Amino acid sequence: MSQLICESEEAALSGMVQLPGTLPESLRLELIAFRRDLHMHPELGNQEFRTTAAIKARLEQAGLAPRVLPSGTGLICDIGTDRPGRDGVRPMLAIRADIDALPIPDTKTGVPYRSTVPDRAHACGHDVHTTVVLGAGLVLADLDRQGLLPQPVRLIFQPAEEMMPGGALGVIEAGGLNGVGSIIAVHCDPKVDAGRIGLRTGPITSACDRLEISLGGPGGHTARPHLTTDLVTAVARVATDVPALVARRVDARAGLAVTWGRIESGHACNVIPQRAELAGTVRCLDLDAWHEAPDLIHAAIDEIATLHGAKSEINYVRGVPPVVNEHSVTELLTDAMAARRGLHAIEDTEQSLGGEDFSWYLEQVPGAMARLGVRTPGDTARRDLHRGDFDVDEAAIEAGVELFTAAALLGGHRS
Numbered sequence: 001m002s003q004l005i006c007e008s009e010e011a012a013l014s015g016m017v018q019l020p021g022t023l024p025e026s027l028r029l030e031l032i033a034f035r036r037d038l039h040m041h042p043e044l045g046n047q048e049f050r051t052t053a054a055i056k057a058r059l060e061q062a063g064l065a066p067r068v069l070p071s072g073t074g075l076i077c078d079i080g081t082d083r084p085g086r087d088g089v090r091p092m093l094a095i096r097a098d099i100d101a102l103p104i105p106d107t108k109t110g111v112p113y114r115s116t117v118p119d120r121a122h123a124c125g126h127d128v129h130t131t132v133v134l135g136a137g138l139v140l141a142d143l144d145r146q147g148l149l150p151q152p153v154r155l156i157f158q159p160a161e162e163m164m165p166g167g168a169l170g171v172i173e174a175g176g177l178n179g180v181g182s183i184i185a186v187h188c189d190p191k192v193d194a195g196r197i198g199l200r201t202g203p204i205t206s207a208c209d210r211l212e213i214s215l216g217g218p219g220g221h222t223a224r225p226h227l228t229t230d231l232v233t234a235v236a237r238v239a240t241d242v243p244a245l246v247a248r249r250v251d252a253r254a255g256l257a258v259t260w261g262r263i264e265s266g267h268a269c270n271v272i273p274q275r276a277e278l279a280g281t282v283r284c285l286d287l288d289a290w291h292e293a294p295d296l297i298h299a300a301i302d303e304i305a306t307l308h309g310a311k312s313e314i315n316y317v318r319g320v321p322p323v324v325n326e327h328s329v330t331e332l333l334t335d336a337m338a339a340r341r342g343l344h345a346i347e348d349t350e351q352s353l354g355g356e357d358f359s360w361y362l363e364q365v366p367g368a369m370a371r372l373g374v375r376t377p378g379d380t381a382r383r384d385l386h387r388g389d390f391d392v393d394e395a396a397i398e399a400g401v402e403l404f405t406a407a408a409l410l411g412g413h414r415s
Helices: 009-014 025-040 049-061 126-145 168-173 231-248 287-307 327-341 358-362 395-414
Strands: 075-079 092-098 153-158 180-193 197-199 207-216 257-265 275-284 311-320 346-348 367-375
Touching: 025 049, 025 126, 025 395, 049 075, 049 126, 049 153, 075 126, 092 126, 092 358, 092 395, 126 153, 126 180, 126 367, 126 395, 153 168, 168 358, 180 197, 180 327, 180 358, 180 395, 197 327, 207 231, 207 287, 231 257, 231 275, 231 287, 275 287, 287 311, 327 346, 327 367, 327 395, 358 367, 367 395
Parallel strands: 092 153, 092 180, 180 367, 197 346
Antiparallel strands: 075 153, 197 367, 207 275, 207 311, 257 275
C-alpha cells in the first residue's frame, strides 16, 4: 500500500482514505443516461462516428480539446498537460476505453435502452468502458482546474477493438502513446459484483488469432466416393484432429486451443463437393507458445489434409498477444480501489482465454487492466459476454470512475 493510503491506523486496516474526485450525483445520473444512449446506438469497428461525436461534444463542453484520430473514429484528449512538473513535463497516465459494438442482435427484454440497430449490440460492455473513461475525464478536468491533479492524463477512446489485430495499433501509429508513461483500462466482468474489481499481476487475457482454411479436390457423385476427394470427410477430420494434434505438440500449460466457429461444404445430399471451408480462433495463455502456434497449426492441417488427398489453403491472421499486467501498475490499481472502497472491493481473478488488443499498448509502455464487476449482487442469472442478453448493473459506472480518478491522484504522487 502507498504511504498516502496508510495515513492512519484505520486506513491501514481498510485501505480507504479520503481522496477528491468522487462522482457528484448529477454527473452519475448523466453518465447512466450517456451509457444508455450509446447502448441504443451501437456501431461496429471503424464505423463509430456517432459515438465519437457524442464523446467529443461532451469533452468540449467541459472545456477540453479532444482530437479525433486520423481514421475518423475514436479520439484522444489530454488533461493537465499545461502544468509542468518540477523537472519538466511529467509522463502522462493514459486511460483507455474501447468504443465499438458487436455484430449480434440485442435480445434483452424489458429495458428501455435496448439496441435500436438491427443485429448490432453492445454485448461486451464497451459502452460502459467508454462511459467510465468519459466520467473519469470530466472529474479529472475539474480537479485540474482546482490545481489538484498531480500528473497529466490522456484519455484514449479507441475504435475497432473487436477487429483483429485491433484498433490499438492505429492509436499507437497516430502517436497515442507519445508522452505516456503508463496506461490503465478496465473490462466488464459479469462474474464480479458491481462495486468490485478483479486484478492479477502477469497475464490476465490470452493471445487470440483467426484461422481460415479452404480445402479443395475433385468432387463427384456420392455413389462413387473412391473417384473423388471426399472433402466433407476431410474437413470433418481437420475439425476434430487438428485441435487434438496441436494439444499434443505443445506444453499443456501453454493453454493453446483451436476452436471452430464456422464449417461449410456442399449443397446437395448426393454430391461430394469440390471445396470445403473451416474457420475458427487460436487462443493461447503463453507468449512463447503463441509465437510457435502458426507453424504447429500449419503442419497439423497439412498432415490431415494430405492424408485425405485434399489441398489446403490456410489464412492464419495474427490477432493479439496476451495482456500482461505490469506489477507496479497493478499495484497502483489495487491501491486506488482500496482507497475508494476498501480492500474488500478487490478480488483475485484468473487468466481468461479471451483476447484483448489492450495488449498492444503494453508492448510499448507498462500498464494493467482490471476486471470491472458488472453483476448485480445476489443475481444468479448468467449474462456472459458476447451474448445478446448481456447487460450490466449500472452501479459499475461509479466504481469505474472512482477507480480511475484515484489511480490518477495516487500515481501522480508516486512519479
